Amino acid sequence: MISRALLIWVVMAVLEVFQGVLRVRLLNRHVGDRRARQLGVISGSIVNFIVVWLMLPWLGAESSNDLWGVGLFWICLTLLLDLAVGRWLFRFSWERIARDFNPRAGGWLAGGMLLLLCSPWLADWLRG
Numbered sequence: 332m333i334s335r336a337l338l339i340w341v342v343m344a345v346l347e348v349f350q351g352v353l354r355v356r357l358l359n360r361h362v363g364d365r366r367a368r369q370l371g372v373i374s375g376s377i378v379n380f381i382v383v384w385l386m387l388p389w390l391g392a393e394s395s396n397d398l399w400g401v402g403l404f405w406i407c408l409t410l411l412l413d414l415a416v417g418r419w420l421f422r423f424s425w426e427r428i429a430r431d432f433n434p435r436a437g438g439w440l441a442g443g444m445l446l447l448l449c450s451p452w453l454a455d456w457l458r459g
Contacts, residue, residue: 332391336401339386340408343379350375365437372439376446383450387458390451398451406448413440 351371358367392398417423417431431438 335390336404340405343382346378347375369439372443376443379447380450384454387454398455401451402448406444
């Protein structure tokens with residue numbers, strides 16, 4: 332199940348990168364960077380949930396603990412990727428990265444991570 336969860340996460344990560352490129356190229360200039368990042372969390376969460384919904388039967392989770400464990404696994408991988416890309420590729424400061432996770436500073440990424448954590452369980456619950 333872990334290898335399947337990893338493959339599903341890779342699909343989500345590729346789609347997130349593509350969505351991020353579109354956000355920067357198309358949305359930033361119309362609504363500004365912060366609002367575009369907020370909208371990106373919403374659209375990214377929707378895309379991730381669709382992937383989870385479609386791939387859940389293939390994942391092979393057998394219990395709620397498996398589903399929560401997969402969500403936690405995905406959060407860890409996503410945080411590592413976000414921190415690595417933000418810090419070392421884009422050279423953002425730690426303060427800039429932290430703002431994306433801080434709702435008081437307009438960052439919605441923590442909410443997106445929470446949705447990612449819940450998405451396997453929620454998709455399973457909605458599937459009945």
